[in-house]
């Protein structure tokens with residue numbers, strides 16, 4: 477099992493290599509990641525957005541080293557460690573699960589939490605009725621990304637002709653997830669005239685954008701590997717969904733150009749290589765196996 481996915485290129489390349497090199501020095505806050513991993517990219521984007529000092533440690537999560545499993549028994553990246561130098565005896569605290577890691581980083585590194593000036597908060601702040609609702613709405617759409625869009629991405633990417641259902645079914649489910657996301661942006665903007673994108677919260681970039689960004693960047697892999705590709709209908713051929721897909725285009729165009737998203741991205745051709753096993757449905761990654769077996773993702 478383990479030798480299958482260990483042929484991965486070992487290191488980030490292009491912009492991500494530059495970012496990793498700038499964060500190679502030892503630091504009490506460490507992100508253990510794999511350059512190819514979209515879940516890692518979420519955490520990496522938050523570190524970049526908020527200018528959080530840290531050390532980036534590239535590992536291959538498919539080779540479950542004992543030292544890594546000791547940190548994260550699930551054996552998945554991203555894994556975040558916080559070396560608490562002020563505590564005796566010295567302790568290393570650990571967090572994992574990309575959504576948890578991202579929320580932690582956003583809260584723990586907010587301007588005012590020490591003298592460093594961190595980037596803006598990535599969820600609406602405040603305790604007023606409106607802010608509390610908006611924060612919950614963000615979490616709802618993060619949940620949509622986690623439970624609908626991301627599993628749909630793998631189901632489509634791992635579709636092969638021998639599956640018991642046609643590729644159109646996988647594509648339809650995936651597109652429905654993207655469309656619901658875009659429709660929510662249109663509907664919430666209608667309620668508040670003046671909000672005109674491009675982000676999920678209009679002018680404000682947030683964790684909702686972060687959670688989906690890595691898969692938006694990887695959509696080209698589906699076009700590369702799957703007959704019919706992602707299949708978002710062309711402008712002018714979208715029937716009653718013109719406005720909704722136009723809002724998707726606006727979001728997508730903005731997110732793939734976001735500095736933090738580009739800064740955490742390696743060379744395109746390396747993702748093509750890394751995702752070949754997904755496209756052929758031979759990957760032994762936990763996400764890949766869960767998708768194949770119709771289980772929920774790890």
Ligand SMILES: N[C@@H](CCC(=O)N[C@@H](CS)C(=O)NCC(=O)O)C(=O)O
Pocket residue numbers: 510512513514515516537538551552553554572573574575760761762763773774
């Ligand atoms: N639910 C986890 C998923 C993380 C995940 O699946 N990471 C992959 C790399 S993209 C991994 O570590 N895979 C190791 C394996 O499958 O053995 C999260 O959100 O952090």
